[in-house]
Amino acid sequence: MYTSFDQTTLDKIVTLLKSGQPEFLSGEKLSKTLGLSRAAVWKNIKKLKSIGYKIESKQNAGYKLHPNTNLLFPWEISDGLQTGIIGGKIYYFDVIDSTQNFALELSQKPHENGSVVIAERQTQGRGRLNRKWVSPKGGIWLSILLRPNFEPSYTSLFPMLTSLALSVAIEKTLKIKTGLKWPNDVTINGDKVAGILIDASIESNKIDYLVIGVGINFKIKPDKITSQIKTGQKKYGIATLVKQGKTGNPVKLVQQFLLELELHYNNVISGSTGNIRKEWMKRSLTIGKSVTITTTSGTIKGKAVGIDKTGALLLSSRGKVQRVLAGDISYKK
């Protein structure tokens, strides 16, 4: 595990190499600044290369970092992150069972607020209703712990505002247009590219914590995911944001997403939720469609006509409009 707050030698070397860009930084300078032997510097450079950094070494010149290293290490995400609360602490794992579970454990520590947990790979990623969320390398799997001080009913807005924040961040950083599917999916041409999961603990009419889980198929072959999903669970297609052979910067996407999320979060805190709904509706592929929703208490059919203040879907059928709080929705693309 690496974190954004326990600075390691690796992280210090990356910072120094960045400050030296585009010049080479001599091994001597690195060893003096860090108080390490030249051999120790060399060992750390080797380690950085092994975890994915592209570093050029040249005799008599030193080391130079390739400028477009797109790695999700916590010090990379922190570097240039413009948020106030979210991402104050970042925990990074090469592999973890589930970032959501780790964030739920963190929630037991009262001072943890805004902390982000991110992993390259999850072995037991989960979706809603404990469904499997396939999380191979190449994706962005993260969870955010928040302790909002507002009315618990606002919790139901979070699947919506999180998917909206992600859709806007994808558009701003990767120039890709995505659609939103109620309650919480982000899609490209109707295929799911990201999913969202909210775990909340509410005690005596007060939110104790919210854990927002986000899974983004950043650069993964969709087959890798499809092959892991049981046929009965395949509700619709799976997409990736960046195709094989193309490049995109996952760090910029995560930074922008955390910023957009915090913006909405602050709006909810100050009670102004109207814009969230308006923006979500603009990007929604659900509104206006004839849909079928499977809920825990049965199946409902109707036309999706809007979203109410709490994020519930408004469904019109046989001249009546009803609110649907949660469920699995299906409709023609």
Ligand code: ADP
């Ligand atoms: P929903 O998509 O209805 O919100 P969940 O949030 O519960 O459902 O997500 C779990 C479902 O998503 C799984 O049953 C599977 O069909 C699908 N799935 C699992 N992993 C991925 C992935 N990496 N990308 C897209 N869809 C996935």
